[in-house]
Amino acid sequence: MNEDRPSSERHGERDSQLSAMFDGELSAAECELLARRLARDEVLRGQWTRYALIGAALRAERGVALHDRVAWRVQSAVAQEASYGDSSGDAANSAIRPATVVPATSSSAPGRWIRFARPVAGAGIAAGVAAISILWLRAQPGDPQLLARAEAPAPSTQIVLTPEPGPVPILAATPKASRDTASEAAVFSATPEPSSRPSFAPPARLANYVVAHSEYSGPLSRRLALSGLVAGEPAEGITMPESAAPAQNSKPDTKKVATDAP
Amino acid sequence: MTVEESDLVLVKRVQRGDKGAFDLLVRKYQHKVVKLVLRYVRNPAEAEDIAQEAFIKAYRALPQFRGDSAFYTWMYRIAINTAKNSLASRDRSPIAYDLDLTDPEESHSVQTKLQDPDTPEGMALTEEIRGIVNSAIEGLPEELKTAIVLRELDGLSYEEIAAAMECPVGTVRSRIFRAREAIDKRLREVFEGGLGRTEEMV
Numbered sequence: 001m002n003e004d005r006p007s008s009e010r011h012g013e014r015d016s017q018l019s020a021m022f023d024g025e026l027s028a029a030e031c032e033l034l035a036r037r038l039a040r041d042e043v044l045r046g047q048w049t050r051y052a053l054i055g056a057a058l059r060a061e062r063g064v065a066l067h068d069r070v071a072w073r074v075q076s077a078v079a080q081e082a083s084y085g086d087s088s089g090d091a092a093n094s095a096i097r098p099a100t101v102v103p104a105t106s107s108s109a110p111g112r113w114i115r116f117a118r119p120v121a122g123a124g125i126a127a128g129v130a131a132i133s134i135l136w137l138r139a140q141p142g143d144p145q146l147l148a149r150a151e152a153p154a155p156s157t158q159i160v161l162t163p164e165p166g167p168v169p170i171l172a173a174t175p176k177a178s179r180d181t182a183s184e185a186a187v188f189s190a191t192p193e194p195s196s197r198p199s200f201a202p203p204a205r206l207a208n209y210v211v212a213h214s215e216y217s218g219p220l221s222r223r224l225a226l227s228g229l230v231a232g233e234p235a236e237g238i239t240m241p242e243s244a245a246p247a248q249n250s251k252p253d254t255k256k257v258a259t260d261a262p
Numbered sequence: 263m264t265v266e267e268s269d270l271v272l273v274k275r276v277q278r279g280d281k282g283a284f285d286l287l288v289r290k291y292q293h294k295v296v297k298l299v300l301r302y303v304r305n306p307a308e309a310e311d312i313a314q315e316a317f318i319k320a321y322r323a324l325p326q327f328r329g330d331s332a333f334y335t336w337m338y339r340i341a342i343n344t345a346k347n348s349l350a351s352r353d354r355s356p357i358a359y360d361l362d363l364t365d366p367e368e369s370h371s372v373q374t375k376l377q378d379p380d381t382p383e384g385m386a387l388t389e390e391i392r393g394i395v396n397s398a399i400e401g402l403p404e405e406l407k408t409a410i411v412l413r414e415l416d417g418l419s420y421e422e423i424a425a426a427m428e429c430p431v432g433t434v435r436s437r438i439f440r441a442r443e444a445i446d447k448r449l450r451e452v453f454e455g456g457l458g459r460t461e462e463m464v
Binding site (some may be wrong): 015016019020021022023024025026027028031033035038039040046047048049050051052053054055056057058059060065066067068069070071073074075077078079081083085086 | 263264265266267268269272275276277278279280281282283284285286288289290291292293294295296306310313314318321322324326356376378384385387388391392395396400410411413414415419420431435436438439442443444446450
């Protein structure tokens with residue numbers, strides 16, 4: 001129906017509404033509709049400004065400059081401010097678009113806490129499972145090699161840090177032990193032993209060493225080695241020099257490696 | 263609907279995120295607020311600065327505005343407080359309007375100070391606008407002139423004007439609109455692009 005009327009007539013009615021709205025004489029519904037239109041119509045806002053100017057000029061407000069410099073400055077300043085509430089719909093199409101986003105409300109805070117608590121809870125569960133696994137492994141009675149290695153941490157790192165040429169007699173013969181050694185290497189490789197300290201054989205290796213050399217060694221050195229083995233750490237003076245590898249020294253050693261190898 | 267209710271529609275739009283609605287309120291009341299501040303400071307440019315600050319304060323405080331009073335009344339309080347704070351911070355005293363200015367020379371001096379625009383260009387523009395509006399008013403038919411004067415100078419509502427002029431309210435609305443249109447047409451002819459943004463002109 002509105003399309004049938006000439007454009008000037010429609011504009012005249014709209015401008016008449018604008019004049020009435022300026023004077024507060026428009027109905028609330030019409031006022032709301034016109035305010036939406038004003039939000040996106042710069043020409044209409046210019047007309048609104050001139051209506052204010054006409055009133056100021058008629059009242060001859062002394063000292064008041066008849067321009068809209070104040071409005072211009074305020075508009076520039078307000079553009080930097082955050083907009084309020086929900087700026088969806090027609091308000092979002094306003095000529096003065098909000099420059100900043102309204103900060104998140106406090107209602108979203110629980111969601112943030114849950115988001116941050118999830119990885120912490122996951123890490124806690126993983127640590128608990130790891131601790132239970134370690135305790136369970138330590139409580140296993142049937143594996144004396146594992147127990148011996150758990151009680152003697154320093155020598156276990158030495159196995160990794162001092163590679164030996166050729167097949168390693170004992171460790172190469174026990175796949176389980178070598179798998180454990182590999183896992184320990186990842187843990188202890190960052191803190192190697194000082195190179196000045198003499199390298200000691202691990203208890204299992206020492207035991208084999210004692211057994212292999214029992215028929216050749218003297219009673220005193222055999223007793224010292226046995227006492228070190230019982231105490232869980234090598235006796236002072238009983239070292240395993242690189243050159244004194246059992247496989248290279250004696251025939252029985254070679255046989256032992258051959259029988260234990262997979 | 264009253265002016266207060268009409269302003270409240272715009273205020274609610276601002277509270278919903280429409281900054282353009284606040285711009286309309288500023289455009290509507292900027293001259294009145296500057297005039298109010300000029301009661302406290304001498305310099306019109308300084309009055310404009312204070313008015314600007316007051317409007318920005320009002321925008322920031324608008325979420326707390328509940329419409330218990332009219333927007334303009336609320337805005338007035340902010341402007342007066344801003345002007346007083348400005349004076350206090352600069353340790354200056356406001357102009358004493360209630361002085362007994364018996365000397366015509368002294369009275370004229372105060373009035374001249376109040377009328378001093380900030381720049382010659384601003385003064386020229388203001389005078390030009392006043393001249394256009396006054397000449398346009400003089401050229402209006404009597405019923406239009408009466409309607410617009412009763413509205414703008416005396417602040418009567420449409421209903422009061424209708425009673426005074428013995429005509430329907432709709433006729434008053436039409437007469438006021440036609441008067442504004444005639445004056446606005448003259449302003450647009452002079453300034454071509456309109457006075458939507460006169461900052462560049464000044």
